[in-house]
Amino acid sequence: MQRQVALIKQSLFDQGYLDEQFMELEELQDDANPNFVEEVSALYFKDSARLINNIDQALERGSFDFNRLDSYMHQFKGSSTSIGASKVKAECTTFREYCRAGNAEGCLRTFQQLKKEHSTLRKKLEHYFQLARQAGPKETARRPK
Amino acid sequence: MAEVMLPRKMEILNHSSKFGSPDPLHVLAVDDSHVDRKFIERLLRVSSCKVTVVDSATRALQYLGLDVEEKSVGFEDLKVNLIMTDYSMPGMTGYELLKKIKESSAFREVPVVIMSSENILPRIDRCLEEGAEDFLLKPVKLSDVKRLRDSLMKVEDLSFTKSIQKRELETENVYPVHSQLKRAKI
Numbered sequence: 001m002q003r004q005v006a007l008i009k010q011s012l013f014d015q016g017y018l019d020e021q022f023m024e025l026e027e028l029q030d031d032a033n034p035n036f037v038e039e040v041s042a043l044y045f046k047d048s049a050r051l052i053n054n055i056d057q058a059l060e061r062g063s064f065d066f067n068r069l070d071s072y073m074h075q076f077k078g079s080s081t082s083i084g085a086s087k088v089k090a091e092c093t094t095f096r097e098y099c100r101a102g103n104a105e106g107c108l109r110t111f112q113q114l115k116k117e118h119s120t121l122r123k124k125l126e127h128y129f130q131l132a133r134q135a136g137p138k139e140t141a142r143r144p145k
Numbered sequence: 146m147a148e149v150m151l152p153r154k155m156e157i158l159n160h161s162s163k164f165g166s167p168d169p170l171h172v173l174a175v176d177d178s179h180v181d182r183k184f185i186e187r188l189l190r191v192s193s194c195k196v197t198v199v200d201s202a203t204r205a206l207q208y209l210g211l212d213v214e215e216k217s218v219g220f221e222d223l224k225v226n227l228i229m230t231d232y233s234m235p236g237m238t239g240y241e242l243l244k245k246i247k248e249s250s251a252f253r254e255v256p257v258v259i260m261s262s263e264n265i266l267p268r269i270d271r272c273l274e275e276g277a278e279d280f281l282l283k284p285v286k287l288s289d290v291k292r293l294r295d296s297l298m299k300v301e302d303l304s305f306t307k308s309i310q311k312r313e314l315e316t317e318n319v320y321p322v323h324s325q326l327k328r329a330k331i
Contacts, residue, residue: 021284028187028287036187044180074233078262079180082284 001135008128017121021084038129044083045122051076052115059108069107070099087117168224170297171195175205175230175242176260181283185229185260188290197225202237202245205230211249219251226297228252229281232261232268240272247276258293260285 012018022037029036055072058065077092091114098106172194174185182198189196199205205228206212210220228246230239239259246252256278261268269280281289 024284024286025184028191030191033187040180040183043183047179074262075178078283079178081262082178082180082184 001131005128005131005135008124008131012124012128016086017124019084019086021081023084025084038133040083041125041129044079044085047079048076048088048118052118055111059111064102064104064107066099066102066107070096073099085118085121088114088121091117169193169195170226170294170301171197171224172227172229173205173208173225174198175200175202175228175234175239177201177231177234181231185285188285188287191287192290192294194227194290194294202230202234202239202242205242206237206245209246209249209252211245211252219249221251223251225252225255226301227278227293228255228257230257230259231283232259232272233263240268240275243272243275243277256293256297 013022025037025040051072055069058069058072073092073096077089077096080089080092091110095107095110095114098104098110170193172189174182174189174196176182176185176198177200179200182200186196186198197208199208203212209223209225230242232239239261243257243259246255246257253276257276258279258281259272259277260281260283262283264282272280279293
């Protein structure tokens with residue numbers, strides 16, 4: 001089971017869903033805080049769901065306030081970076097570029113892609129954490145004492 | 146003679162142990178991102194620091210007692226060893242917070258570190274010119290925090306050692322060598 005968990009984690013890195021920052025988070029876990037990464041992840045998805053909602057509403061209104069959209073995306077990119085959500089972060093960067101260019105079409109297209117990546121990552125991480133919990137605490141990287 | 150000296154030495158040792166070891170560093174962290182707050186708090190706790198986290202520059206000023214116009218003095222008794230703040234925050238930015246802290250009499254000596262996800266040279270320059278101790282690119286690394294802590298601990302150790310030496314001198318004045326020896330002779 002632990003091998004399965006390790007393989008899933010490896011594939012998340014290999015496929016570019018996660019980057020080294022995720023490993024940095026795992027390094028911060030210990031016996032006293034064994035679920036730190038899962039907690040951060042939960043916080044991230046709660047936060048980003050709110051941001052997605054805000055952006056959706058702003059885009060639906062039709063009026064493209066690029067400054068406001070860029071501001072939302074700055075936050076989104078920030079928290080995506082902090083958790084190591086590599087693909088989501090990349091979409092955020094692209095979106096911001098379209099904002100700066102004042103390209104509404106590009107923004108809309110990128111946002112659809114971003115939502116897809118976000119949703120995929122959420123499912124994969126939920127699956128990963130579920131298995132990791134079942135496999136027992138030994139799987140996640142530990143901080144050397 | 147040696148026996149006479151020993152009790153005085155032990156007394157000094159006892160006085161020293163009364164003071165214990167230096168307190169952990171107290172860090173005030175400021176960030177509007179919930180994820181980043183959780184992350185920086187963990188980084189600091191793992192580095193054995195005491196942490197206070199707030200979600201805005203305004204709340205940071207409230208915590209420090211710098212929020213009231215007339216009171217640009219601040220809470221004199223509050224011990225904060227380091228302030229780490231995000232640069233881009235809604236309302237007041239980390240840069241503006243930095244300026245307010247440097248203007249206060251209670252906290253101008255406290256090192257302020259700015260964190261930012263954007264590597265913008267003029268921004269970095271501006272912060273350093275305003276007196277920021279350091280500028281960290283996000284995501285902040287554990288090694289960044291440890292480096293900060295270590296350099297601050299050196300300052301704390303130095304002042305702690307000085308306060309020990311001061312106490313030892315004061316103790317000597319209470320039990321001067323000459324009168325000890327005199328008593329022994331009697």
